[in-house]
Amino acid sequence: MIYIIDDDRLMSECLERYLRPEEVKIFGNAIDAISNIDEDNPKLIFLDVLLDGPDAFTFLNEIVSYENTAKIPVVIVTSLNLDEKSMQAYGVKKVLKKETLTPEEVKKCLALI
Numbered sequence: 001m002i003y004i005i006d007d008d009r010l011m012s013e014c015l016e017r018y019l020r021p022e023e024v025k026i027f028g029n030a031i032d033a034i035s036n037i038d039e040d041n042p043k044l045i046f047l048d049v050l051l052d053g054p055d056a057f058t059f060l061n062e063i064v065s066y067e068n069t070a071k072i073p074v075v076i077v078t079s080l081n082l083d084e085k086s087m088q089a090y091g092v093k094k095v096l097k098k099e100t101l102t103p104e105e106v107k108k109c110l111a112l113i
Helices: 009-019 030-040 056-064 084-090 103-112
Strands: 002-005 024-027 044-047 074-078 092-097
Touching: 002 009, 002 030, 009 024, 009 103, 024 030, 030 056, 044 056, 044 103, 056 074, 056 084, 084 092, 092 103
Parallel strands: 002 024, 002 044, 044 074, 074 092
Antiparallel strands: none
């Protein structure tokens, strides 16, 4: 299972289409994703930074603090200018820009699994 955590429904649906035929679960906020993460045990997470409620950094701090979730690869999908190298401490493996996102970039992220 792959998680998409983004409060922009259109972006979530695009990512979901790009990831087919993988099983995907979409969340509009970090709280709902955290509530389900132990049960679902996702193998990859696509995460927007600016979310309604707790932001991506709160979510990342939460998942890296537990052994069972700390190793889940995370791909940030954002409009912000974030340095991929500085995000590695949070378990982030890749940063994708929303403005230039392509289906091929998203599909390449499946190699992180």
